[in-house]
Amino acid sequence: MIKARLLPAVGITAVAALALAGCSGSAGAGEGGDSNEKVTLRMLVNVTPNLTEEFWNELVAPFEKANENIDVVIQDPGAEGVAAAVPRLLASGDAPDIVQSLAPNGKLAPELVDLSQYEWAKNGPLAEQYSMDGKYLMAGIGVQLQSLFFYNKTAFEEAGITELPETVDDLTAALGKLKDAGWTPIQEGGDWMSSHTLQSLALPSVIAENPKWYQEMSAGEVTFGETYGPAIEVFSDWVKQGYVPKEALGIKYPDAEQSFLSGKTAIYSMGSWFAGSQAKAADSAEIGVFRAPAMDAGEQPAMGANIASPYSILKVSEHQDAAAKLIEYLTTDKTAVADQLEVDGNFRDGYEYEMTDLGKELLQIVADTPAEAYTPTGGGYGERTLPDGYANEINTQTQALMGGTSAADVVEAMDAWFAANAG
Known part of the structure; x- marks a missing residue:
């Protein structure tokens, strides 16, 4: 059964406070990837008729099964969208760990973790093209x-x-x-x-x-x-x-x-x-x-x-290692990548899914x-x-x-x- 774990971006402060209270003193910025401490990762995503609550929960379910100490909470920005929600959540001190669908820009870049230490991020689709000042601030699944x-x-x-x-x-x-x-x-x-x-x-x-x-x-x-x-x-x-x-x-x-x-x-x-x-x-x-x-x-x-489904980690995250582990899974696991490519009609060399003849072209x-x-x-x-x-x-x-x-x-x-x- 899929857990009901979709949080709206509006009015989540109380929920976040409870979550932090429940895991305070556990994994910090350098922990959570391989630690046995319980970690809750909040991921702000684009929710659409294709990218539904059910889709996102099913997408991360295998990762959670393989990493029982990490619980992924999907956060819906609602009508304002991801781009508008991020600065508001940062200003309120209630930002998520991971942001999906928002390409780095000059205003957002200072808030993002440099992923240059990870080969999977540096070698991903359009990684070099989206880099800024030599920093790799996102990892995507494919191209549009x-x-x-x-x-x-x-x-x-x-x-x-x-x-x-x-x-x-x-x-x-x-x-x-x-x-x-x-x-x-x-x-x-x-x-x-x-x-x-x-x-x-x-x-x-x-x-x-x-x-x-x-x-x-x-x-x-x-x-x-x-x-x-x-x-x-x-x-x-x-x-x-x-x-x-x-x-x-x-x-x-x-x-x-x-x-x-x-x-x-x-x-x-x-x-x-x-x-x-x-x-x-x-x-x-x-x-x-x-x-x-x-x-x-x-x-x-x-x-x-354009990059398809970019993922970034906010510097304010207390669980950056765990967040990086999740993004690595979402952008390199064959099944996870193929599922994301298929649902929104995107492409990546070497990653195939059931396609029409036009898709194959x-x-x-x-x-x-x-x-x-x-x-x-x-x-x-x-x-x-x-x-x-x-x-x-x-x-x-x-x-x-x-x-x-x-x-x-x-x-x-x-x-x-x-x-x-x-x-």
Whole structure:
């Protein structure tokens, strides 16, 4: 039977006080990993329709069975979410031992334990990319790919496209063939998703040509126009040619996803989590996927990716060794990792679970992507970050492009934004 061990982040002070009273004088910061003293670990996690209370308790149950002195209490942040709950709990003196789903950033980093002493943390997915000042402040289970183009296989067949695009020119040519064959070439939408296609078009080449693009943009050492400008011009041309319908601005994300799933459009740029949506769909078009191509033939494009389920230890924890032992289990045990990857549609080379054909194609992309090829998207992560507000600004300017604003005007606006916010 699963224990009822989910604690809300609101109103847990009294419970925490009882827990501390029950184990006061037992395991300290350097104890609990192999000690026989009873340890209670509180882990603040993201609770969603997929990541349910039952899922989290079942996930840690084998660890608790193998470590009878460690009791793991799952803590639900409620409606405020993990990001908002952590600073509030730290300020109240009621912080958990472990935080899940929150990537380290400049504000949070001073509160986190450096995991550099653990090989499993240093060698984990995207570990180097998320490190800060040489410190490894989290360990994750896998990656969420972002620089992807999903495609309708029937549409490609009807348009006579027999080979997947390997360059941006190839992709542009394919879009033309799809339109000529009567298909809506690109599934776009409004809201946050507007800039996803542009970033998939631009970043693989921008980062391949300049791996320190994030740092140099933030320092004002390069300009948006000279680095991102060519992609802006290509996207603008796609709009002019009707490959990106202007009416897409009025389409919500769920409707855009459903339109592509049902076979109404040919290409859809979205993150790897789309494979989870496709797997759950009652009826879906036959869909494949290819990585976002490079501008130049022969260039190895970068791959936008985010860490899946990062775990960190707060410095205020009195049970850091026990917490590290739990995170090691969650990020290296084959069954535990596979269970977490499957529930949220994430991927990791060497860790397999029951997948659809589309999922297998994505796993092959992961296997073919060297670690150094991964890049952040949006505002970035680790030491590769852009000024606050960039994600909203690039989305706003992409919507302007979709509405007919010229590439030159958008580049000028983005250069002005960086001039005001970088450096």
